Structures are given as C-alpha cells and as structure tokens.
Amino acid sequence: MRALQVTRPGGPDALTVTDLPRPKASPGHVVVRNEAVGLNFIDVYFRDGTYPTAYPFVPGQEAAGVVTAVGHGVTDFAPGDRVAYATQLGAYAEYTAVPEAKLVPVPESVTLPDAAAALLQGLAALYLSGTTHPVRAGETVVxxxxxxxxxxxxxxxxxxxxxxxxxxxxxxxKREAALAAGAHHALPYKDFSAGVRELTGGEGAHAVYDSVGAATFEESIRALRRRGTLAVCGLSSGPITPVDVELLRTAGSLYLTRPTLADHVPDAASLRAAAAELFAHVADGVIRPDIGERLPLAEAARAHTLLESRATTGKVLLTP
Ligand SMILES: NC(=O)c1ccc[n+]([C@@H]2O[C@H](COP(=O)([O-])OP(=O)(O)OC[C@H]3O[C@@H](n4cnc5c(N)ncnc54)[C@H](OP(=O)(O)O)[C@@H]3O)[C@@H](O)[C@H]2O)c1
Structure with missing residues (x-):
C-alpha cells in the first residue's frame, strides 16, 4: 500500500512516499481503509522532531474510513463500519491498524470527510471551551x-x-473567515491586547486561547482581565521560554495552563462520549468544518509547507 514515511527529523522534504505492506489485524486492533486523512499542526511537531518518536514512522494522527478487518478480541467494530480516529500515529497511509480503544463510530448523519476534518480539532475545541475554561454566556474570550x-x-x-x-x-x-464562523470582532495580531481592552471597557478578556505560543504569549497575558485564564493550546510559532510565575500575580492573579487532548480523552469511554457529542454538533450545524484544501496523500509535503507558511484557512484533508 502507499504510505508516507519519515526516516529522520526535518522539513517537509523529510516526508517520503513509500510502499509498505498492508497492516494485518493483530489482537485488539482494527484495520481501517482511510478515506480522508486530516492534516494537523501536531504532524509538523512529529516530523521536525519537536515531539520525539522512533524512526522510521508513518506520520498523521487523524483519519476517517471504513473497517476492513478486525483482530481477535475486538467486540465493538466489524468490517464495513464507518469509523474515525484522532490520536493514533500512522494515518498518512491507505490502511492503518488502530487499537480498538482509539476508534470511534461515525454516525450516518456525518460524512467521512467531515469526520476527518472535525475529530481532532473538534475534540480539542470541546475540552478547551468546556473544561479548560468553561465558557459562560456574556463572557469575552479571545x-x-x-x-x-x-x-x-x-x-x-x-x-x-x-x-x-x-x-x-x-x-x-482570515479575519473574514473567523467572522463568518461566528466571531463578533476580529483583530490583527499587532497590539491585539489594546483592541481587547477597548472592546471590554478596559477590563480585558475572561480567557485567551493561544495556539501560537512564543510570538504571542506576552500580548495574550496583557489581554486578560483580573483572574483571567490563558490557555496555551499550541506552539505554532515555537515553544514559550520559561515563565517567572510572579508574572501571574503582577498581571492580575492569572491562571495559566498548557492542556493537551490525550489528557481529556484518556480512555475509550471518554473518547467515544466526546466524539458522540462532537458529531451531534456536526450533524446539527453548530460545528461546520471548513475544508479549505484537499490534496492527494502523495502531496503531503506540499500540504505541510502550506500549513507552516500560514497559507491555509480551515482544514486541510489528504486523500489516500
Ligand atoms: N492542545 C491541543 O489539544 C491541540 C489540539 C489541536 C491543535 N492544537 C494546536 O493548535 C494550533 C493550530 O493547529 P491547527 O492544526 O488547527 O493549525 P491551523 O490553525 O490551521 O494552522 C496554523 C495557524 O497558526 C497561525 N500561526 C501563527 N504563527 C505561526 C507561525 N509562526 N507558523 C505557522 N503558523 C502560525 C497561522 O494563522 P494566522 O496566519 O492567522 O496567524 C496558521 O494558519 C497548533 O499550535 C496545534 O498544535 C492543539
């Protein structure tokens, strides 16, 4: 089968198209024929070595497809089932063997491309807005x-x-796309804390969700009100240098957290419950994945280049 492989950490050219044996269904595993593979920024961290792993490896964490085989002991899935996964390395391939516990069913009301486009980032959006900082009506969040x-x-x-x-x-x-997704105001990065203060009568925001990291950390702190929460949920511009915790006192008794998806869906039961909630939101239109680009799997290197150069809007899907 066709797959992408990384043999050493590097730039997009570290992704090479290769031919690998189709995976077999070992005990507790399900083989999925991937119909749509989701591109995520975490794929860049694995490819460039920010998140270390063993080499060679097949990158990608997220796909939706159809079950073709199940291993001994698998009870919840059967060949022909429509499924998706979001926290399992090996998605940049025609077929992936996935542990049963990491698989979720996709309801008929959700297309497989929408499932691949929504699962990882949608599960993250759910816990960030529901657990990390539970968003309340009337609050201002950035x-x-x-x-x-x-x-x-x-x-x-x-x-x-x-x-x-x-x-x-x-x-x-991009600001127009964010407004179309339901944002009430849209600002450029430069001095955005001043814009947030102006919009809130000088108070600042209840929470800032900052997936950019190094480049925006200080501005995000400045955008918060007293006892506000900074959720650093990504590092697109690079890791944040060590922080003096006294900053949290002087900036207004702030809360700072660096959450990750795996800690919010640590087992099959929590993953399936969260995915069911997410897919219900996709079916009723609260969540509408914006698929900005679909590229053949073999063009994964180009997809990475686009993502890293900030040229994408919404979700990028790869088609095996
Ligand atoms: N913690 C979690 O559970 C979790 C889950 C999913 C994703 N994430 C994180 O969320 C972030 C977004 O992930 P995504 O897959 O949805 O990607 P994405 O937001 O579709 O793409 C990355 C965007 O980040 C912005 N950006 C700012 N500075 C950048 C830089 N120096 N290089 C590249 N991009 C930069 C760009 O938007 P602008 O041009 O508007 O700046 C760019 O389009 C990533 O940091 C990812 O690790 C975290």
Missing amino acids: VLAAAGGLGQLLVRLAAHLGARVVAVASTKE
Whole structure:
C-alpha cells in the first residue's frame, strides 16, 4: 500500500512516499481503509522532531474510513463500519491498524470527510471551551489563529455557548473567515491586547486561547482581565521560554495552563462520549468544518509547507 514515511527529523522534504505492506489485524486492533486523512499542526511537531518518536514512522494522527478487518478480541467494530480516529500515529497511509480503544463510530448523519476534518480539532475545541475554561454566556474570550482548523471550531463553540468572541488572525481574508464562523470582532495580531481592552471597557478578556505560543504569549497575558485564564493550546510559532510565575500575580492573579487532548480523552469511554457529542454538533450545524484544501496523500509535503507558511484557512484533508 502507499504510505508516507519519515526516516529522520526535518522539513517537509523529510516526508517520503513509500510502499509498505498492508497492516494485518493483530489482537485488539482494527484495520481501517482511510478515506480522508486530516492534516494537523501536531504532524509538523512529529516530523521536525519537536515531539520525539522512533524512526522510521508513518506520520498523521487523524483519519476517517471504513473497517476492513478486525483482530481477535475486538467486540465493538466489524468490517464495513464507518469509523474515525484522532490520536493514533500512522494515518498518512491507505490502511492503518488502530487499537480498538482509539476508534470511534461515525454516525450516518456525518460524512467521512467531515469526520476527518472535525475529530481532532473538534475534540480539542470541546475540552478547551468546556473544561479548560468553561465558557459562560456574556463572557469575552479571545481566540488566536482564529481562521485555522482549531481556531474556527473554537470560535463556533464559544459563540454557541454565548460568549462574545474576539478573533485574532493575520490577514483580512482570515479575519473574514473567523467572522463568518461566528466571531463578533476580529483583530490583527499587532497590539491585539489594546483592541481587547477597548472592546471590554478596559477590563480585558475572561480567557485567551493561544495556539501560537512564543510570538504571542506576552500580548495574550496583557489581554486578560483580573483572574483571567490563558490557555496555551499550541506552539505554532515555537515553544514559550520559561515563565517567572510572579508574572501571574503582577498581571492580575492569572491562571495559566498548557492542556493537551490525550489528557481529556484518556480512555475509550471518554473518547467515544466526546466524539458522540462532537458529531451531534456536526450533524446539527453548530460545528461546520471548513475544508479549505484537499490534496492527494502523495502531496503531503506540499500540504505541510502550506500549513507552516500560514497559507491555509480551515482544514486541510489528504486523500489516500
Ligand atoms: N492542545 C491541543 O489539544 C491541540 C489540539 C489541536 C491543535 N492544537 C494546536 O493548535 C494550533 C493550530 O493547529 P491547527 O492544526 O488547527 O493549525 P491551523 O490553525 O490551521 O494552522 C496554523 C495557524 O497558526 C497561525 N500561526 C501563527 N504563527 C505561526 C507561525 N509562526 N507558523 C505557522 N503558523 C502560525 C497561522 O494563522 P494566522 O496566519 O492567522 O496567524 C496558521 O494558519 C497548533 O499550535 C496545534 O498544535 C492543539
């Protein structure tokens, strides 16, 4: 079968098209024929070595497809089932063997491309707005990289929960995409904390969801009100240098957290419950994945280049 492989950490050219044996269904595993593979920024962290792993490996964490075989002991899935997964390395391939516990069923009301486009970033948007900082009606929350895959879904959920959403994005087109996703205001990055203060009568925001990291950390702190929460949910511009915790006192008794999806869906039961909630939101239109680009799997290197150069809006899907 055709797959992409990384044999050493590097740039997009570290992704090479290769031919690998089709995986077999070992005990507890399900073989999925991937119909749509989701591109996520975490794929860049694995490819460039920010998140270390063993080499060679097949990258990609997210896909939706159809079950072709099940291993001994698998009870919840059968050949022909429509399924998706979001936290399992190996998605950049025609077929992937996935542990049963990491698989979720896709209801008939959701297409497989929408499932692949929504699952990882949608699960993240759900816990960020429901657990990390539970968004309440009337609050002001700020979403950075608001036109991106995660950003648009977070904007939609926060607006659905009744917050006033301030989107931050780099270009006019991206700010328009964030407004179309339900944001009430859209700002460029430069001095966005001043814009947030102006919109809130000088108070600042209840929460900032910052997936950009190094480049925006200080501005995000400045955008918060007393006892506000900074959720650093990504590192697109690079990791944040060590922080003096006294900053949290002087900036207004702030809360700072660096959450990750795996800790919010640590087992099959929590993953399936969250996915069911997410897919219900997709079916009823609260969450509408914005699929900005579909590329053949063999063009994964180009997809990475586009994502890293900030040229994408919404979700990028790869087709095996
Ligand atoms: N913690 C979690 O559970 C979780 C889950 C999913 C994603 N994430 C994180 O959320 C972020 C977004 O992920 P995504 O897959 O949805 O990607 P994305 O937002 O679709 O794409 C990345 C966007 O980040 C912005 N950006 C700002 N500075 C950047 C830089 N120096 N290089 C590249 N991009 C930059 C760009 O938007 P502008 O042009 O508007 O700045 C770019 O389009 C990533 O940091 C990812 O790791 C975290």
